[in-house]
Amino acid sequence: MELDLLAKYNVPGPRYTSYPTVPYWQETPPDAQKWLQMVKQSPDISSEQGGISLYIHLPYCESLCTYCGCNKRITVNHQVEEPYVAAVLTEWEIYLEALETVPVIRDIHLGGGTPTFFSPKNLQFLIEGIVKHAIVHPEARFGFEAHPGNTTDEHIQTLFELGFRRISIGVQDFNEDVLKAIHRYQTYAEIDHLTAKAREIGYTSINFDLIYGLPYQSVDSIIPTIEKVIKLRPDRIAFYSYAHIPGNKAAQASFPAHALPDALTKLTIYDTGKTMLEAAGYLDIGMDHFSLPKDDLYQALHNGTLHRNFMGYTENNTRLQIGLGVSAISDCWDGFVQNEKTIEAYKAKVLRKELPILKGHELNSEDLIIRRHILNIMTVFETEWLNESQVTSEFSEVISRLRELETDGLVILEPFYLKVTEKGRSFVRNICMAFDEKLWKSRSESALFSTTV
Numbered sequence: 001m002e003l004d005l006l007a008k009y010n011v012p013g014p015r016y017t018s019y020p021t022v023p024y025w026q027e028t029p030p031d032a033q034k035w036l037q038m039v040k041q042s043p044d045i046s047s048e049q050g051g052i053s054l055y056i057h058l059p060y061c062e063s064l065c066t067y068c069g070c071n072k073r074i075t076v077n078h079q080v081e082e083p084y085v086a087a088v089l090t091e092w093e094i095y096l097e098a099l100e101t102v103p104v105i106r107d108i109h110l111g112g113g114t115p116t117f118f119s120p121k122n123l124q125f126l127i128e129g130i131v132k133h134a135i136v137h138p139e140a141r142f143g144f145e146a147h148p149g150n151t152t153d154e155h156i157q158t159l160f161e162l163g164f165r166r167i168s169i170g171v172q173d174f175n176e177d178v179l180k181a182i183h184r185y186q187t188y189a190e191i192d193h194l195t196a197k198a199r200e201i202g203y204t205s206i207n208f209d210l211i212y213g214l215p216y217q218s219v220d221s222i223i224p225t226i227e228k229v230i231k232l233r234p235d236r237i238a239f240y241s242y243a244h245i246p247g248n249k250a251a252q253a254s255f256p257a258h259a260l261p262d263a264l265t266k267l268t269i270y271d272t273g274k275t276m277l278e279a280a281g282y283l284d285i286g287m288d289h290f291s292l293p294k295d296d297l298y299q300a301l302h303n304g305t306l307h308r309n310f311m312g313y314t315e316n317n318t319r320l321q322i323g324l325g326v327s328a329i330s331d332c333w334d335g336f337v338q339n340e341k342t343i344e345a346y347k348a349k350v351l352r353k354e355l356p357i358l359k360g361h362e363l364n365s366e367d368l369i370i371r372r373h374i375l376n377i378m379t380v381f382e383t384e385w386l387n388e389s390q391v392t393s394e395f396s397e398v399i400s401r402l403r404e405l406e407t408d409g410l411v412i413l414e415p416f417y418l419k420v421t422e423k424g425r426s427f428v429r430n431i432c433m434a435f436d437e438k439l440w441k442s443r444s445e446s447a448l449f450s451t452t453v
Helices: 003-008 032-040 078-099 120-131 153-161 176-181 188-201 219-232 250-254 263-279 296-303 343-351 365-379 395-407 423-433 437-442
Strands: 052-058 104-112 135-146 164-172 205-212 236-241 283-286 289-291 307-309 312-314 320-324 329-331 335-339 357-362 382-384 411-414 417-420
Touching: 003 263, 003 423, 032 078, 032 335, 032 357, 052 120, 078 120, 078 320, 078 343, 104 120, 120 153, 135 153, 153 164, 153 188, 164 188, 188 205, 188 219, 205 219, 205 263, 219 263, 236 263, 263 283, 263 289, 283 296, 283 423, 289 296, 296 312, 307 365, 320 335, 365 382, 365 423, 395 411, 395 423, 395 437, 417 423
Parallel strands: 052 104, 052 320, 104 135, 135 164, 164 205, 205 236
Antiparallel strands: 236 289, 283 289, 307 312, 320 329, 329 335, 335 357, 382 417, 411 417
16 A cells, blocks of 8 residues: 555544534524424334344443543442442333334444453343333344453353353554553463353454554554464454544553654554555455455445444444433434433433433435445445435535546545545545535534544
């Protein structure tokens, strides 16, 4: 890969799990009544051709990983588990009462925090409570995030029996100096065991999360890390850029400035890892993601059915995603809402039988046009516009911004059509930014987003 291009386009930009991105949501969110009305209008709720996705945020962790940008609560008090599960199930009951139909569940994803902070017994109580008054789609896909340091054989066996077939293991790095700096306590042996046990039990998709740009990480150190990953052979890999935003995440300020790789080193770390993964048979799915050809994620890309939402890339294109738990985000295609970000505020509203909405956004006609183009670029690497109803009033400026990307060989522009080149796939965030009218009108992205590489 051309490092000069990586350096040129390594600018602050969104990850585009939504459009508009969260910083540009409207000041007044849809209230609970309006939001439920929008949800009920989704045609996929009880359709076996559609179905809904559920994201459940489980925020607790026993120790603080200092790189982490997630919404979490650090505690070793496991008495918090049952009251939190009860609150999540109460929130789900509010939705069930409003829907007035039995929903079809297409996806469940447990994120965090650390989902395996919760005991297998409490996770079982949670999932059984979720599916009790719903229909589980015959092709449903259930997945969870696992910390190697506290995910037990009982966790993965219990979740398998509940229908989970996907596990995402938070590897981040194998280098001991890097792990010590980010306060991440896990061993290769634990990850090896967890991977082998999941395969033995019958999990069909194992993902490793890796991060590049961490403190004390170098080109020399990433090579043995990637070699270990290749040896363990997960089905898919997310190779994320570390987002250093100490102004928003205080724990990140614990790193001395000299510990972080400079921009060129970070880019070289990424390029080295990507080259090694591709040489080992992994295919570039899109931003940050790689998979083996047999994995469903690659098959979805090949078939043109790949989708992207707040959980990242998925092979199920469900238009309705309901987020349960503190800070969880919901998406009904025409709008978004995010739950309260503190556990106390979240519980207080839920216990009053109120949806715990903190903020949100109802998409207007221009938002919907831009959202479609950005989603197309992120998932099928092309988009088209055939008439005025498929472009915005300032579309000429979009084309003007795309011209430089075309000159650099990242996109092919034809009348009414854009295609991302193979070289351009590493720059999909930058290509999407050309369409992002809210970002260009604001021009404050440097304070809001991490760099694109």
